[in-house]
Every structure is written in structure tokens, then in C-alpha cells.
Amino acid sequence: xxxxxxxxxxxxxxxxxxxxxxxxxxxxxxxxxxxxxxxxxxxxxxxxxxxxxxxxxxxxxxxxxxxxxxxxxxxxxxxxxxxxxxxxxxxxxxxxxxxxxxxxxxxxxxxxxxxxxxxxxxxxxxxxxxxxxxxxxxxxxxxxxxxxxxxxxxxxxxxxxxxxxxx
Amino acid sequence: xxxxxxxxxxxxxxxxxxxxxxxxxxxxxxxxxxxxxxxxxxxxxxxxxxxxxxxxxxxxxxxxxxxxxxxxxxxxxxxxxxxxxxxxxxxxxxxxxxxxxxxxxxxxxxxxxxxxxxxxxxxxxxxxxxxxxxxxxxxxxxxxxxxxxxxxxxxxxxxxxxxxxxxxxxxxxxxxxxxxxxxxxxxxxxxxxxxxxxxxxxxxxxxxxxxxxxxxxxxxxxxxxxxxxxxxxxxxxxxxxxxxxxxxxxxxxxxxxxxxxxxxxxxxxxxxxxxxxxxxxxxxxxxxxxxxxxxxxxxxxxxxxxxxxxxxxxxxxxxxxxxxxxxxxxxxxxxxxxxxxxxxxx
Numbered sequence: 001x002x003x004x005x006x007x008x009x010x011x012x013x014x015x016x017x018x019x020x021x022x023x024x025x026x027x028x029x030x031x032x033x034x035x036x037x038x039x040x041x042x043x044x045x046x047x048x049x050x051x052x053x054x055x056x057x058x059x060x061x062x063x064x065x066x067x068x069x070x071x072x073x074x075x076x077x078x079x080x081x082x083x084x085x086x087x088x089x090x091x092x093x094x095x096x097x098x099x100x101x102x103x104x105x106x107x108x109x110x111x112x113x114x115x116x117x118x119x120x121x122x123x124x125x126x127x128x129x130x131x132x133x134x135x136x137x138x139x140x141x142x143x144x145x146x147x148x149x150x151x152x153x154x155x156x157x158x159x160x161x162x163x164x165x166x167x
Numbered sequence: 168x169x170x171x172x173x174x175x176x177x178x179x180x181x182x183x184x185x186x187x188x189x190x191x192x193x194x195x196x197x198x199x200x201x202x203x204x205x206x207x208x209x210x211x212x213x214x215x216x217x218x219x220x221x222x223x224x225x226x227x228x229x230x231x232x233x234x235x236x237x238x239x240x241x242x243x244x245x246x247x248x249x250x251x252x253x254x255x256x257x258x259x260x261x262x263x264x265x266x267x268x269x270x271x272x273x274x275x276x277x278x279x280x281x282x283x284x285x286x287x288x289x290x291x292x293x294x295x296x297x298x299x300x301x302x303x304x305x306x307x308x309x310x311x312x313x314x315x316x317x318x319x320x321x322x323x324x325x326x327x328x329x330x331x332x333x334x335x336x337x338x339x340x341x342x343x344x345x346x347x348x349x350x351x352x353x354x355x356x357x358x359x360x361x362x363x364x365x366x367x368x369x370x371x372x373x374x375x376x377x378x379x380x381x382x383x384x385x386x387x388x389x390x391x392x393x394x395x396x397x398x399x400x401x402x403x404x405x406x407x408x409x410x411x412x413x414x415x416x417x418x419x420x421x422x423x424x425x426x427x428x429x430x431x432x433x434x435x436x437x438x439x440x441x442x443x444x445x446x447x448x449x450x451x452x453x454x455x456x457x458x459x460x461x462x463x464x465x466x467x468x469x470x471x472x473x474x475x476x477x478x479x480x481x482x483x484x485x486x487x488x489x490x491x492x493x494x495x496x497x498x499x500x501x502x503x504x505x506x507x508x509x510x511x512x513x
């Protein structure tokens with residue numbers, strides 16, 4: 001239990017640093033650390049496969065692309081968009097409301113019962129694959145179609161300019 | 168876990184760590200000697216007999232050079248970059264099975280640090296993390312050439328990771344396991360049931376894709392665009408000096424060693440060798456197996472160097488074309504063919 005609280009504390013700390021860091025690249029680096037703590041959470045939950053996939057896909061691929069884009073953009077103070085005062089006040093008000101709601105909802109929470117795993121191999125590749133390809137085959141395939149259509153859309157957006165130029 | 172087990176594991180980790188560093192060190196010497204051989208020169212021959220103390224002299228030079236941190240670089244990240252590069256290079260060796268079990272008296276020593284059942288994915292994760300060392304270092308240098316080198320490294324690694332993953336999927340169809348220990352065990356001996364047991368004979372195309380991707384992931388020629396001298400001065404390590412530069416160069420050689428070990432384990436039978444069942448003593452088999460594994464690893468390291476001094480580097484668009492339009496469709500076709508063949512054989 002101690003490990004969980006320590007890691008959870010780290011996750012909260014790093015995610016706070018993500019939004020408070022001045023430099024966007026530093027923000028992304030803290031986000032990487034946040035995702036790393038999530039990987040440890042998965043391992044603590046005995047979900048080894050999810051842990052390693054989270055590691056590869058989020059830390060190893062998606063955040064590399066984030067970092068890549070941010071490094072190419074010249075984000076510094078000079079070209080930071082300045083928001084009008086009313087927007088700032090509205091943002092503070094909205095954030096405050098959200099905070100109050102969250103704190104209020106915390107009151108109704110109790111400590112959850114610890115779940116005892118019946119099958120310690122539940123998080124391994126084989127059980128997960130069996131469930132995904134038997135019970136949840138349709139949602140799995142539909143979500144892959146969704147990803148495919150997103151990919152086609154991205155390619156279309158990237159090649160659109162070139163076609164109009166040649167004509 | 169008992170205390171003796173923990174001590175054995177710690178000793179094993181230290182030994183593997185030392186071996187990878189020594190091999191990385193002597194890879195630099197071997198590279199220069201191999202280059203000399205290919206170009207009909209003598210190569211380093213001044214430090215010690217045949218120049219074998221050359222790596223020590225190089226290391227001493229690296230340590231004694233002046234350490235420069237550019238004033239416009241972003242402090243901590245400039246140091247984090249090379250540290251991360253060498254860290255990710257070293258931790259990959261944890262899941263590689265170096266040999267079978269060694270029995271001394273009553274204690275059984277498993278020549279593998281840890282046998283996690285997602286071993287391949289762990290290696291894959293460590294490889295994908297490796298790019299951060301280069302990216303952070305390149306960005307923190309605050310230099311245009313460094314940044315361009317870092318960005319090239321990132322896009323190259325991401326592109327080739329996809330086809331590497333796809334070639335591994337075809338391998339997994341054959342082996343049915345993600346644990347490197349199990350995959351090595353399945354390739355026992357050399358010949359069984361009328362076909363070779365080594366995966367390279369079951370997955371020749373997959374191996375070809377994997378080795379090309381391994382070249383790209385370790386940033387070796389012909390994929391060494393991130394440090395292309397003619398365009399980018401020194402690439403991502405332009406601003407680095409002293410041992411921080413040494414770490415970057417060292418990480419490349421450790422990566423080469425680890426990826427050779429992974430290729431030997433996944434495709435070339437790991438610690439298995441022909442006629443291993445004819446030897447009665449299990450300990451002798453284990454020791455010979457380790458020797459054979461290192462033989463295979465050195466063969467791959469030599470292959471890396473052979474390619475480096477034979478083939479010129481790609482242009483950047485050629486590299487991207489090969490990755491996205493060549494290797495990925497090939498790897499997908501390989502998966503389909505493997506699936507069909509396995510279905511018909513069963």
C-alpha cells in the first residue's frame with residue numbers, strides 16, 4: 001500500500017508540474033514522467049501487458065511525437081497569444097467552480113474494498129488476447145476501423161495542398 | 168527470495184554490466200581495425216601490442232578533455248541527455264537469456280537476470296525510450312544542427328519501430344510466446360522434426376526486416392543520418408565534449424551489442440548450438456552455450472561494421488521511403504504469409 005501512495009503522490013506531483021512548467025518542452029518531459037508513473041501503477045495492479053504497452057505506445061511513441069512537434073515550434077514569451085482580461089477571469093471562475101465540485105464530491109467517497117485477484121495471470125497477454133478476440137471482438141474491430149479512418153483522414157489532409165498546387 | 172539468490176542476481180547484473188561495457192569499449196577498437204582492414208590500412212597499432220590498449224587511451228582522453236557546457240544550453244537537460252542515452256542502452260540486457268542453468272553443488276544459477284513473460288516487449292520499450300536521450304540532448308544544446316539531428320533521430324526511430332514491431336509479430340505467430348527464455352528454449356539444438364529449429368530458417372523475411380530496423384534503431388551507417396557530418400556538423404552531439412560525448416558514442420556501441428544479442432536470441436538460436444544433446448555434462452553444455460551465444464553476437468557486431476564500411480549512407484527521403492513504403496508493406500505481407508502457412512501446417 002505504501003508503494004501505491006508514494007507512486008500516486010509522484011503522479012500528482014508530475015501532473016501538476018506539467019501544467020505549471022513555463023517551458024512547453026519541460027511540460028512534455030514532465031508528462032513523460034507522469035506516464036512512467038502510470039506504467040508503475042499498472043504493474044502494481046498486476047497488469048504487465050498493459051504496463052508495457054502503455055510504456056511503448058504512450059511514452060515511446062506518442063510523447064516522442066509531442067516532443068518532436070514542440071521542438072519544431074518556436075514557443076517563447078514573445079509570440080505567446082495574449083488573452084483578454086475577461087477570458088482570464090472566466091477561466092479562473094470556471095476552474096474554481098470545478099475545484100469546489102470536486103472537493104464536494106470527495107466528501108461522499110469512502111475507501112474502496114481491496115479487490116483480490118482470483119487469477120493472478122489475468123493481466124498477461126494470453127488471457128487478455130482471449131478476451132479481446134472472443135468476447136469483445138466487435139468493439140475491438142470497430143475501434144481499429146476508427147483508427148484506420150483517422151489515419152486516412154490525416155493522409156488526405158497532408159496531401160491536399162500538393163494536389164491544388166499541381167492543378 | 169533468499170539472500171543467496173539476491174547475491175547471485177547482483178553478481179550476475181554486475182558481470183553483465185561489465186561485459187557490455189568492455190565489449191562496447193573493444194568494439195571501438197574493433198571498428199577501427201575492421202575499417203583499416205577494409206581500406207587496406209594498418210589501423211591503430213601504437214598503444215600496446217597491436218594497439219589493444221587503444222580503447223583505454225581513448226577513454227583517458229575523453230575523461231581528461233575540457234568539459235564545456237554552452238552558456239545558452241538548458242542546464243540540467245544538457246546533462247540528462249547523455250545520461251539517459253547510456254541508461255537505456257544498459258538496461259536492455261536484463262531480459263536476455265545468456266545461457267541455460269548452471270549447477271554448482273546444490274545451487275542452481277539461472278544465467279538470466281529476470282525472465283519476465285513480456286520480455287520482447289520490454290526490449291521494445293527500452294529501444295523506444297532510447298530516442299529520448301538523443302532528443303533531449305539535441306534540444307538542450309540550443310543549436311540548430313543539434314536540433315535537426317535530434318529530430319532526424321526521432322522520426323527515423325519511430326518509422327523503423329513500426330516495421331520492427333510488425334516483424335516481431337510474425338515471429339510471435341511462430342513461437343507463441345513473448346518470453347525470451349521460452350523462445351530460446353524452443354530453438355533447442357539445430358535440427359528437429361525435419362526442419363531447422365532456429366527461427367531464422369522459419370522467418371527469413373522477418374529476420375531481414377528486423378536486422379534492417381536494428382541498423383536504423385542503433386543509428387548505424389547507412390542509417391546514421393542524425394550525425395551526418397556533411398550536412399549537420401556532428402548532429403545531435405555537436406555541442407558535447409569530454410565524457411558526455413563519450414557517453415553518446417558509448418551508448419551507440421552498447422546498443423549495437425544489445426541488439427546483436429537480441430537478434431542472436433530471437434533468430435539465431437541464442438545459446439543453442441548443433442549437436443548439443445551429444446554432450447552429457449549439463450554444465451559443459453551451458454558454458455559452451457554461452458561461448459556460442461557470444462560467438463553469434465560477435466558475428467553480428469562484425470556484420471554491423473562490415474556494412475558500415477561497405478555501404479554509403481542514404482539520403483533522408485530514401486530512408487523514409489524505405490521505411491514506410493518498403494519495409495512496412497513487406498512486414499505486413501510477411502505476417503499474412505506466416506499466418507496462412509501456420510494455418511495450413513496445423
